[in-house]
Amino acid sequence: MTDASQHFIVVSDGDLDEDGIPVAVLAKKSAFTPEEEATVTQHLRDYEDLRLLYSPFEPKPNAFSRLIQSNDPEAFTRTYEYNVTAVTDNKPFFFFTVKLARLLNVNSNSSAMDWEVNLGVAVLGMLLIISIVAVIAFLVLPLAVRDRTAHHNAGALLYFIAVGLGYILVEISLIQRFVLFLGHPTYALTVVVFLMLLSSGIGSLASRRWCADVHRLWLPLCAIIFVLVIYTGVLPLLLGRLVGAPFFAKLIISGIVLVPLGFVMGMPFPTGLRGLASARPDDNSIEWAWAMNAASSVLGSVLAIVVAIQFGLNATLACGAAAYFLALLLRRQFQPSQVRA
Numbered sequence: 001m002t003d004a005s006q007h008f009i010v011v012s013d014g015d016l017d018e019d020g021i022p023v024a025v026l027a028k029k030s031a032f033t034p035e036e037e038a039t040v041t042q043h044l045r046d047y048e049d050l051r052l053l054y055s056p057f058e059p060k061p062n063a064f065s066r067l068i069q070s071n072d073p074e075a076f077t078r079t080y081e082y083n084v085t086a087v088t089d090n091k092p093f094f095f096f097t098v099k100l101a102r103l104l105n106v107n108s109n110s111s112a113m114d115w116e117v118n119l120g121v122a123v124l125g126m127l128l129i130i131s132i133v134a135v136i137a138f139l140v141l142p143l144a145v146r147d148r149t150a151h152h153n154a155g156a157l158l159y160f161i162a163v164g165l166g167y168i169l170v171e172i173s174l175i176q177r178f179v180l181f182l183g184h185p186t187y188a189l190t191v192v193v194f195l196m197l198l199s200s201g202i203g204s205l206a207s208r209r210w211c212a213d214v215h216r217l218w219l220p221l222c223a224i225i226f227v228l229v230i231y232t233g234v235l236p237l238l239l240g241r242l243v244g245a246p247f248f249a250k251l252i253i254s255g256i257v258l259v260p261l262g263f264v265m266g267m268p269f270p271t272g273l274r275g276l277a278s279a280r281p282d283d284n285s286i287e288w289a290w291a292m293n294a295a296s297s298v299l300g301s302v303l304a305i306v307v308a309i310q311f312g313l314n315a316t317l318a319c320g321a322a323a324y325f326l327a328l329l330l331r332r333q334f335q336p337s338q339v340r341a
Contacts, residue, residue, distance in 0.1 A: 004071050006031035009040055010054040010064045023053070032056050089180055089236060090312040096121055100310060121309065128302040135295045143288060153285065155333035156276055160289045162330065163268050164296035165303075166323030170228065170265070171196055172304035173316040174258065181239040182250055191254050196262040203266025211267055214275030214334045220267035221328040227261050228321035232314050268327060269293065275334030 009026040016023075026032075026040070037057045044050050054064040067076045077085045087094045098121065143157075171192065178188040203220075211217060235257070242253055276285055308316045 005059075005069045006056045008054060008068050009037070009056070010052075010068075011040075011044070012051045012053055014049055015051060016053075088312075089177075089240065090314055091309070092176070092180065092313075093309050096309050124302060124305060124309075128299070128306060131299050131302055135299060139291055139295050153276075153279075153333055155330050156272075156279075156285065157288055157292050159272055159327050159330040159333055160269070160293040161296040162323045162327040163272065164293035165300040166224075166320045166327065167200075167265055167269075168297045168300035169304045169307075169316055169320035169323060170261075172301060173308065173313050173320065176308060176313050176316075177235065177239065178254065181243055182254070183247070191251065192258060195255060195258040196265070199259040199262030200266030203263040204270045206263070207267040207271050211271040212274075214271060214278070214331075217268065217271050217275065217331045217334070218328060220264045220271070221324055221331065223264045224261070224268070224324045225321050225328065227264070228317055228324070231257075231261070232317050232321070235317075236314070268324070272331075272334060279334055 007028050007030070009032060011024045011026070013022040013024075015021070032055075034057070037055060040052075040055070044052055052058065053060055053062060054068055059065040059069065063080065067073065067080075070076050073086075077083075081099070082097050083099050084097065085091075174196070175188050175192045178192050179185050182188050182191060207220070211220060238257075242250070245253065273286060273289060276289055304316050304319075307319055
């Protein structure tokens with residue numbers, strides 16, 4: 001269809017001056033004829049509450065007319081003040097209709113926003129700010145002020161932040177990705193969290209033998225990054241093709257996808273702890289490493305949803321891979337020569 005302007009008629013049940021007004025869209029493969037337009041006009045006269053929003057013969061100066069007459073939905077969504085892009089598996093957040101720039105604009109007309117569905121996004125942003133303030137107040141400042149004489153290795157602590165952030169970004173991205181595949185959020189949450197924690201625990205236990213030497217820490221980190229890069233491109237296609245499989249088969253597929261990844265993701269944290277303990281056995285760096293890892297997990301759980309809403313699940317998974325890449329760069333911090341006495 002080269003020109004869609006002749007194929008639509010849009011009518012609303014009243015003026016669009018508040019949320020929840022029903023809108024009916026009439027669409028035809030062929031163009032509407034003058035006789036059909038006359039029938040619609042007569043129907044509108046018979047029912048005075050109905051309002052004509054768009055007609056090929058009587059276009060109105062509104063968003064519906066701009067969308068249909070432009071014949072370019074992508075260009076329209078870029079300039080429209082609300083987020084009306086089509087929902088995809090990569091960005092399945094149909095409830096989010098406010099663009100970030102509008103949400104952050106204090107001068108915007110808040111009464112025009114559909115807060116019934118967008119309030120959760122604003123709460124999510126406030127939760128992220130509160131979490132950042134709490135981490136700074138209860139972890140960063142005490143570490144900087146009270147333990148100035150301890151000379152903690154900032155690079156080593158940053159490693160544990162990267163590992164915690166990467167793990168939670170990957171986990172939440174996979175939970176969201178498996179919602180459609182398994183058919184329900186409860187199934188996705190249960191299956192992904194259970195398999196990830198179980199396999200990570202086994203990987204943590206296995207790291208005592210496989211990564212007993214901190215110099216081998218690069219092996220699981222490289223494996224994680226490699227798998228995440230592959231999953232970013234392959235996993236959406238794989239789950240999309242297998243979405244019609246029986247539920248029991250989906251559980252097996254979930255295990256095949258998640259268990260190997262969770263296994264290697266369980267190795268960097270305990271291996272880093274052993275390296276830090278051997279390099280700094282006489283201070284409380286281990287306690288701070290646990291605290292920083294936990295704090296990054298809290299922040300990452302909120303940040304993962306923010307990134308997913310704005311940029312998609314693939315971007316969230318890529319951010320998780322980037323966090324593990326940062327951990328890979330920081331692994332040398334556990335060598336004795338890199339840690340100050």
